[in-house]
Amino acid sequence: xxxxxxxxxxxxxxxxxxxxxxxxxxxxxxxxxxxxxxxxxxxxxxxxxxxxxxxxxxxxxxxxxxxxxxxxxxxxxxxxxxxxxxxxxxxxxxxxxxxxxxxxxxxxxxxxxxxxxxxxxxxxxxxxxxxxxxxxxxxxxxxxxxxxxxxxxxxxxxxxxxxxxxxxxxxxxxxxxxxxxxxxxxxxxxxxxxxxxxxxxxxxxxxxxxxxxxxxxxxxxxxxxxxxxxxxxxxxxxxxxxxxxxxxxxxxxxxxxxxxxxxxxxxxxxxxxxxxxxxxxxxxxxxxxxxxxxxxxxxxxxxxxxxxxxxxxxxxxxxxxxxxxxxxxxx
Ligand code: HEM
Numbered sequence: 001x002x003x004x005x006x007x008x009x010x011x012x013x014x015x016x017x018x019x020x021x022x023x024x025x026x027x028x029x030x031x032x033x034x035x036x037x038x039x040x041x042x043x044x045x046x047x048x049x050x051x052x053x054x055x056x057x058x059x060x061x062x063x064x065x066x067x068x069x070x071x072x073x074x075x076x077x078x079x080x081x082x083x084x085x086x087x088x089x090x091x092x093x094x095x096x097x098x099x100x101x102x103x104x105x106x107x108x109x110x111x112x113x114x115x116x117x118x119x120x121x122x123x124x125x126x127x128x129x130x131x132x133x134x135x136x137x138x139x140x141x142x143x144x145x146x147x148x149x150x151x152x153x154x155x156x157x158x159x160x161x162x163x164x165x166x167x168x169x170x171x172x173x174x175x176x177x178x179x180x181x182x183x184x185x186x187x188x189x190x191x192x193x194x195x196x197x198x199x200x201x202x203x204x205x206x207x208x209x210x211x212x213x214x215x216x217x218x219x220x221x222x223x224x225x226x227x228x229x230x231x232x233x234x235x236x237x238x239x240x241x242x243x244x245x246x247x248x249x250x251x252x253x254x255x256x257x258x259x260x261x262x263x264x265x266x267x268x269x270x271x272x273x274x275x276x277x278x279x280x281x282x283x284x285x286x287x288x289x290x291x292x293x294x295x296x297x298x299x300x301x302x303x304x305x306x307x308x309x310x311x312x313x314x315x316x317x318x319x320x321x322x323x324x325x326x327x328x329x330x331x
Pocket of ligand 1: 216219225242243246251
């Protein structure tokens with residue numbers, strides 16, 4: 001095989017194209033070979049000429065593979081660029097279109113209504129470490145290395161639940177923890193009667209924990225919460241919409257397994273001010289803070305009146321949350 005620097009570069013390019021290719025076929029670089037090319041000598045006859053040409057074997061899943069001859073480096077580069085562009089546009093390994101329903105299916109086998117709250121909380125605790133200024137943290141599966149942190153108490157169980165689903169998905173096509181957690185949170189919302197939130201796939205996992213001390217403590221007042229969420233790229237409206245996740249779980253916002261706008265309706269009645277021991281336990285200080293601040297209160301009232309608006313804004317904020325600081329697979 002004739003090898004030149006250009007050959008090696010093109011070979012590398014081909015290999016990269018191959019390794020992340022979305023095509024149902026694979027490119028196999030053969031050689032810069034002396035190849036017999038057929039070219040029309042006149043209207044009826046063909047000349048057989050010996051030329052140096054790039055020869056690529058196109059290995060298909062379909063029976064019979066074809067040889068493609070490219071007679072110049074320029075054509076070779078055009079061919080490769082087109083192949084790479086197409087591989088960006090098509091789903092990874094031609095299977096992404098199938099992998100999403102598979103993930104949903106496996107997640108729904110393990111995430112019951114009762115486990116949905118923990119799974120949704122897991123999303124916030126993986127993604128919520130994101131900081132805009134230095135682009136650190138974010139959704140990257142690093143929660144697996146952070147389970148001993150006090151703010152993550154109880155999340156080990158939820159991660160373990162998802163682990164069962166992940167094993168079955170990985171057996172067909174490996175997916176990242178970051179993708180798994182993002183899709184699981186969306187499914188958790190949907191299982192409990194909330195909106196259907198589409199999640200794009202392709203996040204990469206981190207192999208180390210994110211910096212500590214980035215999650216908002218429950219004792220924050222409204223200005224602390226607004227400041228904290230702003231550092232993560234979220235507006236006041238998004239802070240209020242995302243906090244609506246607390247409609248799930250046992251903090252007293254109606255049915256613990258129903259994703260609805262009861263959180264906002266109940267916040268407006270300020271039950272924690274009551275002398276009754278039961279109702280005084282409703283919500284966290286960070287929930288109470290939202291109705292003590294005019295900018296937040298405006299959105300609390302809006303979502304209490306209009307569940308559809310809450311669902312729409314929660315959907316958008318959730319999509320932003322699961323893209324926070326994400327690193328994506330690239331060619
Ligand atoms: C605004 C700042 C937030 C703070 C300070 C906060 C803090 C907390 C705390 C301390 C708990 C445990 C409550 C308990 O059981 O005693 C909790 C539960 C929960 N959090 Fe948050 N959270 C915040 C925002 C979010 C966001 C943005 C999400 C998701 C989008 C979320 C999802 C949940 C869920 C679903 C639960 C219930 C978990 C369960 O019952 O198993 N939280 N949160």
